[in-house]
Amino acid sequence: MAVEKRRALLTSLFPSEAVYLVSVFNSKRVISTAQLGSLKAPVNVDTGGSRRLRLFMPADGPNINLCKTTMSAVALGYPMPTLLNWNGEFNRPDWHFAGSHIAKLESLLAVIDALYEEDDGVNENDLVLLVDAYDVWFQLPPSVLIERFHRLNRHADARVEKQWEEHGFKEDFPIPPPKQNIIVTTAKDCQPDWESGSSPRYEYWPDSPLPADFYGEGTDEILPYVFDSARKYKKIRPRCINSGMIMGKIGALRGALQSAKKKVEKAAMDGRQLWSDQALFAEVIGDREMWRSWMRGLASTWNGTASHDQPRDMPPHVRDIANSALEGKKFEFGIGLDYEFATIPPTCSSEDDGFFVRLDDTAMVKKESEKAGVTGGVRVKGIPPELKDAEGPLPGLGSSWGKVPLYTDFFFGTTPVGIHHNAYVFGLKPWRLEHWWNMTWYYPHLRQLVTKALRSNSKLTPLTRLPLREDDVNEMVYWASDNDEKTAKVFDGSNQTHASISWDGLCQKGDTKWHDVLFGDHDGPLVI
Secondary structure: OHHHHHHHHHHOOOHHHHHHHHHHHOOOEEEEHHHHHHHOOOOOOOOOEEEEEEEEEEOOOOOHHHHHHHHHHHHHOOOOOEEEOOOOOOOOHHHOHHHHHHHHHHHHHHHHHHHHHHOOOOOOOOEEEEEOOOOEEEOOOHHHHHHHHHHHHHHHHHHHHHHHHHOOOOOOOOOOOOOOOEEEEEEOOOOOOHHHOOOOOHHHOOOOOOOOOOOOOOOOOOOOOOOOOOHHHOOOOOOEEEEEEEEEEHHHHHHHHHHHHHHHHHHHHOOOOOOOHHHHHHHHHHHHHHHHHHHHHHHHOOOOOEEEEOHHHOOHHHHHHHHHHHOOOOOOOOEEEEOOOOOOOEOOOOOOOEEEEEOOOHHHHHHHHHHHOOOOOOOOOOOOHHHOOOOOOOOOOOOOHHHOEEEEEOOOOEOOOEEEOOOOHHHHHHHHHHHOHHHOOOHHHHHHHHHHHHHOOHHHOOOEEEEOOOOOOOEEEEEEOOOOOOOOEEEEOOOOEEEEOOHHHHHOOOOOOHHHHHHOOOOOOOOO
16 A cells, blocks of 8 residues: 555656655665666767867957957967957846856857857867957967867866776766867866855866876965965866866857856846856856766666666765756766866966976076976976977978977976966956067067968868877868958847957057057058
8 A cells, every 4th residue: 555655646746856755765776778878968970071160259348458369369370259248238237247257158159059040061060269358368370279179188088988997887888988078278276166156066076187296295285375365276286167268069068058058047037146157167067077976876886787876875966966867957068177288278376387488498498497386307398299290380481389489387398379367466467468468479470470361361271180080091170260251250149140340349449559559560550
């Protein structure tokens, strides 16, 4: 009789209620092969071929720093950017300052959705690159960024496979270790946390894969800088999110952004505010890490036909994730972090870790490494391998990448693709944005480089060609999006249109002419 009553009760409940009660009645829950199959993340099979790199920047008005970000990209051969939220149409006024932050992700999703609706040429493997518009400088060409994107993904996939194997993963388990398709830049301090209105659950995030003594004695110790909220994290190995750069395959990124938007909508319905796009995206990762933790547990109990878990013994938030997954909610989007500072890493909490050096000047590299506090010898090993066979920075002038000044992080031994100037303490950010511009390798040649880029026909040459896999004859061929564009575009989210914007409209603010500041040659306006 008791069994009949229990069965009747369960059939009258919603699935989530039934799942919860079953977990109470039975300490062990069996997950069938069919159920496990439904938990599998969608798999995009890449067979190679042509795809595009698409560049986006959230920007709400003209500024010389927006001009520097854009022109550094143009000079190096990146696609012309599309500006998002220019008219503030994605802001949430009732969320005040936070509304513009959340708009960064909502506007990116809107433009991706519009691309799928308008552009028959969208490839699931197109790469979307979102960078902060007012404090990022590119310094290496897109071929390097794309190659590093794939390299970082391979490294991440190897780490995840190893982690799953250590938890007893078997080859016939229906859900394979997930693959990485999205990269976000990494931060040393896990901020913002719960105070942002989000709950990233950092306790479930993996440790940094960097060596335990990466910063020498005191690695991972918070330093006692009472009046410096950033430098106290100087010796922390980065393991959390900084949203200054988000890069990923368009199909996977669309799914992650849709998940983030649902969180925003739920918060709004609940009368709450989310204060940070960074923490919002981190919450998507936190949910994923709890899902992966649960999944590794299921893999360890796989007997060839089923797995089991014990809901009563799970932390409540993990149990909620598991129950939601069994109801069909997706948590795995292939998001990972740039632990190697290889893309466009933040300079916050790394204020003194890098500087401009000529990589062929080993004496200067050694001097600057010691000045930064690097122990155990110089970690910079000359020109990055991605550049050794690349065309020189100044075509036709016999230049070499080893002979031009490149910003380099001496702890990572890496010359990143770009610099994210978010080192804010004591006014460092605006000072560097103004006074470091003439240290970039392209500054003395910028007018020439920009003019050449805008006059060239980029339709004829791909950004890069890479083997699909290391032992594969198939290639991935990357092209710039909108090859014939000579100015940036503004995406108007209210009617999903793209309008060109003039260089004056993008760069000019105040009385000082933007071209005098940008080029520093007093040769007047840019003429194409």
